[in-house]
Amino acid sequence: MKRIEAIIQPHKLDDAKEALKGIGIDGMTITEVRGHGRQKGHTETYRGMEYKVDLLPKVKLEMVVADARLEEVIKTLTAAARTGKIGDGKIFVFEVADAIRIRNDDRGDAAL
Amino acid sequence: MKRIEAIIQPHKLDDAKEALKGIGIDGMTITEVRGHGRQKGHTETYRGMEYKVDLLPKVKLEMVVADARLEEVIKTLTAAARTGKIGDGKIFVFEVADAIRIRNDDRGDAAL
Amino acid sequence: MKRIEAIIQPHKLDDAKEALKGIGIDGMTITEVRGHGRQKGHTETYRGMEYKVDLLPKVKLEMVVADARLEEVIKTLTAAARTGKIGDGKIFVFEVADAIRIRNDDRGDAAL
Amino acid sequence: MTWLSPKNSSRTGIRCLFLSLLSAGLAAAQTVPPEILERLEKAEKAAANAQTAGDNGWMLVSSALVLMMTAPGLALFYGGLVRKKNVLGTMMHSFLMMGLVTVIWALFGYSLAFGGTADSKWIGDLSFAFMNGVGTAPNGDYAGTIPHLTFMVYQLMFAVITPALISGAFAERIKFTGMMLFMTLWLIIVYLPMAHMVWGKGGYFGALGTGIQAFDFAGGTVVHITSGVSALVCAMYLGKRKGYGSEAMRPHSVVLSTVGAALLWVGWFGFNAGSALNASGLASSAFVATHFGAAAAAMAWLFAEWMVIGKPSMLGAISGAVAGLVAITPASGFVTPMSALMIGAIAGVVCFLMVAKVKAMFGYDDALDAFGVHGIGGTLGAILTGVFATKEVNDLRAGMPMGLVDGNGGQVMNQIIASAVAWGLGIVGTLVILFVVDKIAGLRTTDAEETEGLDLSMHGEEGYHMEG
Amino acid sequence: MTWLSPKNSSRTGIRCLFLSLLSAGLAAAQTVPPEILERLEKAEKAAANAQTAGDNGWMLVSSALVLMMTAPGLALFYGGLVRKKNVLGTMMHSFLMMGLVTVIWALFGYSLAFGGTADSKWIGDLSFAFMNGVGTAPNGDYAGTIPHLTFMVYQLMFAVITPALISGAFAERIKFTGMMLFMTLWLIIVYLPMAHMVWGKGGYFGALGTGIQAFDFAGGTVVHITSGVSALVCAMYLGKRKGYGSEAMRPHSVVLSTVGAALLWVGWFGFNAGSALNASGLASSAFVATHFGAAAAAMAWLFAEWMVIGKPSMLGAISGAVAGLVAITPASGFVTPMSALMIGAIAGVVCFLMVAKVKAMFGYDDALDAFGVHGIGGTLGAILTGVFATKEVNDLRAGMPMGLVDGNGGQVMNQIIASAVAWGLGIVGTLVILFVVDKIAGLRTTDAEETEGLDLSMHGEEGYHMEG
Amino acid sequence: MTWLSPKNSSRTGIRCLFLSLLSAGLAAAQTVPPEILERLEKAEKAAANAQTAGDNGWMLVSSALVLMMTAPGLALFYGGLVRKKNVLGTMMHSFLMMGLVTVIWALFGYSLAFGGTADSKWIGDLSFAFMNGVGTAPNGDYAGTIPHLTFMVYQLMFAVITPALISGAFAERIKFTGMMLFMTLWLIIVYLPMAHMVWGKGGYFGALGTGIQAFDFAGGTVVHITSGVSALVCAMYLGKRKGYGSEAMRPHSVVLSTVGAALLWVGWFGFNAGSALNASGLASSAFVATHFGAAAAAMAWLFAEWMVIGKPSMLGAISGAVAGLVAITPASGFVTPMSALMIGAIAGVVCFLMVAKVKAMFGYDDALDAFGVHGIGGTLGAILTGVFATKEVNDLRAGMPMGLVDGNGGQVMNQIIASAVAWGLGIVGTLVILFVVDKIAGLRTTDAEETEGLDLSMHGEEGYHMEG
Ligand SMILES: Nc1ncnc2c1ncn2[C@@H]1O[C@H](COP(=O)(O)OP(=O)(O)O)[C@@H](O)[C@H]1O
Ligand SMILES: Nc1ncnc2c1ncn2[C@@H]1O[C@H](COP(=O)(O)OP(=O)(O)O)[C@@H](O)[C@H]1O
Ligand SMILES: Nc1ncnc2c1ncn2[C@@H]1O[C@H](COP(=O)(O)OP(=O)(O)O)[C@@H](O)[C@H]1O
DSSP: OEEEEEEEOGGGHHHHHHHHHHTTOOOEEEEEEEEESSSOOEEEEETTEEEEEOOEEEEEEEEEEOGGGHHHHHHHHHHHHOOSSTTOOEEEEEEOOEEEETTTOOBGGGGO | OEEEEEEEOGGGHHHHHHHHHHTTOOOEEEEEEEEESSSOOEEEEETTEEEEEOOEEEEEEEEEEOGGGHHHHHHHHHHHHOOSSTTOOEEEEEEOOEEEETTTOOBGGGGO | OEEEEEEEOGGGHHHHHHHHHHTTOOOEEEEEEEEESSSOOEEEEETTEEEEEOOEEEEEEEEEEOGGGHHHHHHHHHHHHOOSSTTOOEEEEEEOOEEEETTTOOBGGGGO | OGGGOTTHHHHHHHHHHHHTHHHHHHHHTTTSOHHHHHHHHHHHHHHHHHHHHHHHHHHHHHHHHHHHIIIIIIHHHHHHHSOGGGHHHHHHHHHHHHHHHHHHIIIIIHHHHHOOOTTOSSOOOSTTGGGTTOSSSOBTTTBTTSOHHHHHHHHHHHHHHHHHHHTTTSTTSBOHHHHHHHHHHHIIIIIHHHHHHHHSTTOTTOTTSSSOOOOOSSOIIIIIIHHHHHHHHHHHHHOOOTTTTTSOOOOSBHHHHHHHHHHHHHHHHHHHGGGGSSSSHHHHHHHHHHHHHHHHHHHHHHHHHHHHTSSOOHHHHHHHHHHHHHHHTTTTTTSOHHHHHHHHHHHHHHHHHIIIIIHHHHOOOOTTOHIIIIIHHHHHHHHHHHHHOOTTTOOTTTTSOOSGGGTOTHHHHHHHHHHHHHHHHHHHHHHHHHHHHHHHTOOBOOHHHHHHOHHHHHHSOOSBOTTO | OGGGOTTHHHHHHHHHHHHTHHHHHHHHTTTSOHHHHHHHHHHHHHHHHHHHHHHHHHHHHHHHHHHHIIIIIIHHHHHHHSOGGGHHHHHHHHHHHHHHHHHHIIIIIHHHHHOOOTTOSSOOOSTTGGGTTOSSSOBTTTBTTSOHHHHHHHHHHHHHHHHHHHTTTSTTSBOHHHHHHHHHHHIIIIIHHHHHHHHSTTOTTOTTSSSOOOOOSSOIIIIIIHHHHHHHHHHHHHOOOTTTTTSOOOOSBHHHHHHHHHHHHHHHHHHHGGGGSSSSHHHHHHHHHHHHHHHHHHHHHHHHHHHHTSSOOHHHHHHHHHHHHHHHTTTTTTSOHHHHHHHHHHHHHHHHHIIIIIHHHHOOOOTTOHIIIIIHHHHHHHHHHHHHOOTTTOOTTTTSOOSGGGTOTHHHHHHHHHHHHHHHHHHHHHHHHHHHHHHHTOOBOOHHHHHHOHHHHHHSOOSBOTTO | OGGGOTTHHHHHHHHHHHHTHHHHHHHHTTTSOHHHHHHHHHHHHHHHHHHHHHHHHHHHHHHHHHHHIIIIIIHHHHHHHSOGGGHHHHHHHHHHHHHHHHHHIIIIIHHHHHOOOTTOSSOOOSTTGGGTTOSSSOBTTTBTTSOHHHHHHHHHHHHHHHHHHHTTTSTTSBOHHHHHHHHHHHIIIIIHHHHHHHHSTTOTTOTTSSSOOOOOSSOIIIIIIHHHHHHHHHHHHHOOOTTTTTSOOOOSBHHHHHHHHHHHHHHHHHHHGGGGSSSSHHHHHHHHHHHHHHHHHHHHHHHHHHHHTSSOOHHHHHHHHHHHHHHHTTTTTTSOHHHHHHHHHHHHHHHHHIIIIIHHHHOOOOTTOHIIIIIHHHHHHHHHHHHHOOTTTOOTTTTSOOSGGGTOTHHHHHHHHHHHHHHHHHHHHHHHHHHHHHHHTOOBOOHHHHHHOHHHHHHSOOSBOTTO
């Protein structure tokens, strides 16, 4: 099993989700995060006090998939989340040691 | 060391935490996430505009434990977080390469 | 590639970010989390109802770096985030199987 | 209320004068030139007209202020105290009353409360149904210097907030349909008779009536005891919230509750000082008593909490203010400013102990402390009114002593009796209604609905979407 | 407005009396001792003075209430309905009007709306520019018992909220500079003439004028039709928001919107009842009609939604209340309480269908339903005023029938014509302004600005920083 | 304030008339039938009664509005500007004053400010302690047409908000006990004497007094200079917040602050127009000046920010509005609408520069800019009052020129002297109090408390629990 972690632009979440659903990937967990990278942030000013904000809102998608589906998911995700501009985000892949379904103790690929 | 990541129902958080405390697992990090899986979402309607909401609030528990404690923790967690209904969530297990305690540079199992 | 996950005190975030920038680490993803460990929580009371709150606000920094930079980053991070008091947090290190830049399909170290 | 103000008679007198103008005019005409008489007549009318402008303007503002108490006031106060998933459902309990009670009031509610003859001891009649006969002319039975419409709409605002107060008891676990039906029946079966008995023409507890004379300036028995006691019954009937005692049920936003409490405080000036039904010195007196009562109670709760719990909290300060406002309500038009301070201080401590200590001993789940604050605070206020009422402030009984401080110890007993009747009516009425509504429509949410929260399960919407 | 109140003549009469005091006084002096005459004179003046105190106090409060409608009222109602990233930009659309419109009004706006002579059919003149001649003395053309300053500032509050209402249509996608320029021109080109035509001296649609007599008690045509129709034009001109239909565009806080709606309801009493321009029975009548209309509409929308969509929502209840308040606005000083209930109920259902069903069929993106609620609700209200206006409530035409219920069917046609003119002026004026402003300053945000949100892109700040 | 209104004498005249009724009546009785005399007398009384109704209704509303300024107004304005972890602690600084100051005022505060004889130049006495002699009869020294109770409670509302304003300076880092003690002493040592000197009977700076005649219609020196200057001293004494300059200290919710500012604007009508102490044309004039000043300042700050910083912000608009309201406060009853526009525009630009540029140069941490807005805005307003005051608006000195525009340049100097005294009293008084309180109870939170936030460390609660 692999865990795919994609950090994408928030407004691309719906597209990404739909695309994944399209290839049968349903299970996923989403977190609101803030990211820092090459993308320039913005400046906020409150009563003359300037704040450079370089942490931008992003959305993190985590999904654990069977090894076989890895590349397909990556391709689908990059296609759906890409705008071509800096700040589009990253995908990281990790090895998963095990998975358990809490409801019924299913384990491994069966648990996904 | 293993990292155990459990995605559970928010209202099961207190039970899970107590159960883990019961077996001496104290260190953990909790994130509010939203999940998508088999559990059906709900519909929200605002002035006739319908939104199908299929991302449901979940809580993610992350804890790094010594290898020896892995199964015990999984068992405790599944028992505490289970309601038996779809949506109970998953547990994923990862290998951890290293751990460092920021306060005093403790490393490895000693840092947990 | 390694993924470094640091759970630190929220008010140390700016220091940590600056320190990392200082050694050329730009890419990172930040999540607001709540942590449980040795640090004592606090008590809240609402109309006589007492709540022991043992989940304290923390910030999680995640950054994927080339293997070679691992120790340097850990050193920088611990130095920047340390206050010396209980609750300073932990750093966990994971192996990363792959990285993809969504914008242009860069892979591996090139994607960081 | 009109007969709670001794000045009123002199004022309606002015109006009666006009009716006798013809005869008086004829007599005078013999020695005074007619153009002077005409001018005098016009000046008299102009003065009466001006009196109406002053009093009516104030009473319209008071009506608006009392509406503001229900929403945003109470809606925010209660809405902030529940968990996020129930915030809209809880605000709805207040907001809906602004619609529901208004329609009932227009059709027949007002008439059942304030219609009737000198013989209507327990309930009014249908003479004002469909706003029949409710026009711009004053209704001398209640308020001689303001349009009947103003009196009607001012009273309506009280009827709107009273059932909304109860909703604190069944928060986070009641079905929308059951709630709506309950509120409808409660208004009809508990509120309308109680309002009539205390304030309506011929009512048994009228302050100057022929029954037991109880003093209730702005609604201690009618509003706070009835709603507070009914709240207790609801809390016990519905049972505790799922997870009560184990899960954290902290207010999702004390900030919202603070805003709500502050708006309640501001609006309460309309509630209490407006109950003079004119902009006279009595209104000023009630205004000051209201403010002093609230302030003293806020400080008292804060200090009591500080000593007993260890820290003074914002929630404590606002809870105290509301408790003080509740307790001073029946007394506001009868007591001196210093007595108001005392009533407030007592209410702050007693309600704090009730909510933070006694409730825990009994273990019922009065989610937002509608009973602890309104039931206890209202009863306390009703009784203390009997203690502190003084003819110095309100010479209602034409020179006779008013309360215990004036030497009329019997008044305390009258207050207790009236309160007991309000308790009785509240308990019995609410029990019967709960029983009926539970059969017809169901009251308690299912477990799944409760876990999901009222906002989604009842209304299909959420209070906040901050991710956008 | 002044001539919408039949009682007014008798009152200004009182004042005229003083002017004729000298002559009358001389005649009377022959038989009455001068000290009596002097006292009589003083009493007459005192009564007039007191009348002013009563009416002026009420009108100042009404002015404050109408300002409260714009902010926090509308700012919260609209601010809660947008996504988080646009909350400040949206609140700014309301708040800015409090500054911008006020300055324009002070310089020349008031004068263009309310200056002029009996011949100024379409627009006023510059006689009141720079507040020239606007002092503490009443302006008998409009309101004989309150200072001219009060009348001026009360009318200003209407001019502040009207453009703010439009902003619901272009929410989440308009440039700040374009918006500011648009609002300035719209006020001058659409609002000022329309206000003059309906309420200004000599205005063509004056209720007692020589043109087409339309009844608009508190601003159905002037405020709601003009703003609502202009909103539709804006929504169509600007186009849909990026992602409309695919991305979730849920209200970021129905809680804020509920608070806003409740404050609108409370403030609307100043809007409608204040339009009597005094604290008389007519004000009470308008107050009651306003409250009944809002209540009935809130219930009607709620039930309609319940039947059609399946769940009654908080957003539905507050939308209904606002729709009812809009619809009752032109009628409030002309109809009975029972008619108000009916108008409210109709408006609740019609506006719900408009917003939830019809809009979807046409597919324009009126983001916050400024057209669906104000345009449709205002038109409906204007026409129903022609139906339900009755001389029982407002004997404006001295015994002649008022609306259809009085047997004057022609009034409905007058109302339709006045509404049509407001539609026409709104459409044409807005189109021209949009075209011009688009050329000069640009109207629509860039894609990047829209994605980032107005708060950051236009104002460089964020509504919430909850991480701290 | 009463003697700030020239019309007042004529009104109290009416009342004096009654006292001379007997003698006058006897003389007239020889030629006029007694029933006519009686009617005349009744009409005179009725007119005076009506005058009281009109004025009292308005003043009670004004009192409620000023309370609304403190909470929810200021509580939200300040509460939104701090970080989330301090929101309740900050709101508490305002809300607590509603309790604390009220109790002090009732016991002896009012008496020290407004008691005393014509010789009490610097402070009142204890003649009104425990509300002794404060009843429904008017106090002719201050306001002849409203109950003394109304005057007392209206003044109380000023005393409540003034210390609350200071809290902006020490936000996010003060101990609760220290704060409470500081506020108590500050009220007694700084506010009560200052209020007496400017508004109290015999006060040295009374506008018509025998000392230096300063004009302060609604509290420029008494409220804004004293609080603003004291704020500066507090900010410097307490030192900067931990992390000031390095950590982000952005407002946690400009949304809340906007709501607060809007409520301040609305409430300020009670503050300024209410300071006429009646509902006369002077109240209207002050109302208009207030609104114009706020509007012009909001626009001015917005534009200044736009030019200097690059973007116009919501926080800028609301800060400007508040700055304008502060600056127009002393002037509101003395200047024309056009002058009010100018005062507002100047205040908007000056306060913006102060807060956004000058403060940064000095580097003290006036967390919420209590000094920059109230200290600077108040001083500016006090001086500009001397420039723009005109007898056209307020013929206080019976035909003599009022301010510089009237040709009385010396008034500017008087205003500067009075302001300087307020500065001096504020600085010295506050320093002494800070020193004493720091010894007794401690002022500054520990590092740990500050990091945790006031909500948890001082009050044991949190402002928001959104996870539920
Ligand atoms: N090395 C990294 N480790 C963790 N997260 C990263 C890393 N680099 C980038 N990110 C995440 O990806 C987001 C996009 O990165 P950025 O460099 O701005 O764009 P691009 O995708 O064009 O390289 C960042 O905001 C951050 O959340
Ligand atoms: N493959 C997956 N990868 C990551 N998260 C998952 C995956 N499958 C499920 N989840 C998480 O677990 C939650 C529960 O899953 P669901 O399928 O609804 O229930 P069940 O545990 O009964 O199978 C989801 O909401 C999601 O957060
Ligand atoms: N075993 C663990 N797994 C995951 N997170 C942990 C673990 N131990 C600690 N943490 C995180 O680190 C934070 C600090 O830990 P704590 O024990 O309080 O401090 P310290 O390491 O200084 O003793 C916790 O709040 C929690 O978020």
